[in-house]
Amino acid sequence: MKIAVVYYSKTGNTQKVADLIAEGANKIPNVEVKCMSIEALDNDFLTEVKAVIIGSPTIAGTFAWQLKQWLDAAKNVGGKLGAVFATANYVGGGAEVAELALIAELLVKGMLVYSSGVAEGQPFIHYGAVCIQDGDEGQKERARIFGERIARKVVELFS
Ligand SMILES: Cc1cc2nc3c(=O)[nH]c(=O)nc-3n(C[C@H](O)[C@H](O)[C@H](O)COP(=O)(O)O)c2cc1C
Structure with missing residues (x-):
């Protein structure tokens, strides 16, 4: 079962969190995870995956325009499970708004959105992992758990 973690990262924070999420997802048996910057996408792999976990820095209170540009043109994400995460400099800096705006994009693409929410107990992850x-x-640790939960759900839904 293939999963892609796709991110935009200018100064490396979101990339590091993407790696943590991939580390968590890799704990689930029979899952193959690949982390990719949108600037170096492996579109063949992306086409094969069952889930795409998308991460963005918070930029002026929302997600990065670079991801919007990619998603607007992406033809290989529809019908897959989608999940989101964000980094930010400040608590209250808009990371969850960035996540909700990304989730809206995922719905438009026809993705099935999952966050684990309160359904899997503590730690609650309402919209997606957030790191300052x-x-x-x-x-x-929450980022790793998030990756693990998304991978488990993908296997449950698509095996
Ligand atoms: C132009 C710009 C705008 C930003 N706007 C916000 C913001 O609104 N809220 C916030 O908490 N952080 C903001 N940040 C900080 C980034 O979201 C944060 O440093 C993020 O982790 C950077 O991710 P990266 O290292 O993957 O590029 C901004 C950074 C830049 C460069």
């Missing part, structure tokens, strides 16, 4: 910059230890 590349995260403190607690945020890092």
Whole structure:
């Protein structure tokens, strides 16, 4: 079962969190995860995956326009499970708004959106993983757990 973690990262924080999410997802048996910057996408792999976990820095209170540009043109994400994560500099800096705006894009593309929410108990992850910059230890662990949960759900839905 293939999963892509796709991110935009200018200064490396979102890339580091993408790696943590991939680390968590890789804990699930029979899952193959590939982390990709939108600037170096492996579109053959992306076409084969069952889930795409998309990450963005928070830029002026929403997600990065680079991801909007990619998603607007993407023809290989529809029908797949989609999940989102964001990094930001500040609590209250808009990371969850960025995530909700991304989720709206995913719905438009025809993706099935999953976050784990409150359905899987603590830690609750309402919209997607959030890290301040590349995260403190607690945020890092939540990112790993998020990846693990998304991978488990993909296997449950698509096996
Ligand atoms: C132009 C610009 C605008 C930003 N706007 C916000 C913002 O509105 N809220 C916030 O918390 N952080 C903001 N940040 C900080 C980034 O979201 C944060 O540093 C992020 O982790 C950067 O991710 P990256 O290292 O993957 O590029 C902004 C950064 C830049 C460069």
